[in-house]
Amino acid sequence: MNAPLLRTRGLGMRFGGLQAVADLDLETWPGEILGLIGPNGAGKSTTFNLIAGAMRPTSGVIEFDGHAMVGRPTHDFARRGIMRTFQHNKPFESMSLADNVKVGMHTRLPLSLWQVLAAAPATQSVEAKAARRAEELLEFVGLGEWVHADVGTLSFGQGRLLEIARALAGEPRLILFDEPAAGLTAAECERLAGIIGRIAAQGIAVLLIEHDMRFLMALAHRVAVLNFGRKIADGTPAEVQAHADVVRAYLGNVEALSNA
Ligand SMILES: Nc1ncnc2c1ncn2[C@@H]1O[C@H](COP(=O)(O)OP(=O)(O)OP(=O)(O)O)[C@@H](O)[C@H]1O
Ligand SMILES: [Mg+2]
Structure with a gap:
């Protein structure tokens, strides 16, 4: 301090x-x-x-x-x-909440974003970890029930919470x-x-x-x-x-x- x-x-x-x-x-x-x-x-x-x-x-x-x-x-x-949320929400539509959060991890994971999302066999343990972490973060912001839901189904307020989970994913x-x-x-x-x-x-x-x-x-x-x-x-x-x-x-x- x-x-x-x-x-x-x-x-x-x-x-x-x-x-x-x-x-x-x-x-x-x-x-x-x-x-x-x-x-x-x-x-x-x-x-x-x-x-x-x-x-x-x-x-x-x-x-x-x-x-x-x-x-x-x-x-x-x-x-x-250094992570941020924006004055206006910018979720990736037509992706699940979990995948949106995983996008936020790509600054930290030793994989490209597309490898993470595609989950090629060699990346499966990393992918499993990422999925668990995404779930944890969605629970932390109170969206635990909607992990696999499509972003399009979220209310405005839930979109805001998703953005926070995504920012937290970058540690x-x-x-x-x-x-x-x-x-x-x-x-x-x-x-x-x-x-x-x-x-x-x-x-x-x-x-x-x-x-x-x-x-x-x-x-x-x-x-x-x-x-x-x-x-x-x-x-x-x-x-x-x-x-x-x-x-x-x-x-x-x-x-x-x-x-x-
Ligand atoms: N990219 C840019 N190009 C030119 N001017 C800009 C740009 N971004 C911001 N400004 C100007 O800089 C000033 C500060 O803007 P800024 O968005 O930082 O204010 P703010 O405090 O966030 O305001 P608000 O409370 O309305 O969000 C404003 O006059 C704005 O028009
Ligand atoms: Mg402003």
Whole structure:
């Protein structure tokens, strides 16, 4: 716990004339849930794209487990254990849930994705292990009954849980959730909060973007606030909610904060 797992310094992303992320210093520790909040367009998803290696920053440093990551290929980020879920679900339709989860394992298994899915004889023990692990993960997110079901039969909320199982299949050390509660019912939100809490309790670092302040403030150990790409506050949920700049950034939406 004495060194952060992820550390960014002076991280910046410029799109033409737009500075979407500016001079951002972030740190996350194993087992910690760090909330990332800010108004629409504040640069939260862009920050995730940088940390997941999907975009190369125009300035700054990303260290993961002591390794300098900027400039490495995207799959290196996944291989080191940085996994994400997306703001919009992207399941592979017409595949079973178990196969969708196995797709998430291919960053770790010593086999290509197609070998895993085709289960050639030489790969059968690996395939059996992968199938067991997929089942375990689907049970962990509460989809144990639907292991062999087709993804097309899932509700929206179940699709979200499947995406989490798929991210966990890559054995993350850091997992990035981009608005996981969006579109979920109150009961589904409660279940999701439990799952995220149990993920962190396993020692996985969690970075959580969420507009639902009640959900986020109850779950996060620490919260960083972005506004126009810059971090304007970083502290416990109570500290951040009392921060004048944060209230100002949310002006017109102060209710969202006081709801928490
Ligand atoms: N690929 C891109 N090319 C150009 N501009 C982009 C790109 N991605 C994001 N932006 C811009 O960067 C800014 C930050 O966007 P980003 O999606 O990171 O915000 P956000 O905080 O996730 O917002 P939201 O809460 O609406 O999801 C916005 O002005 C957005 O239009
Ligand atoms: Mg976003």
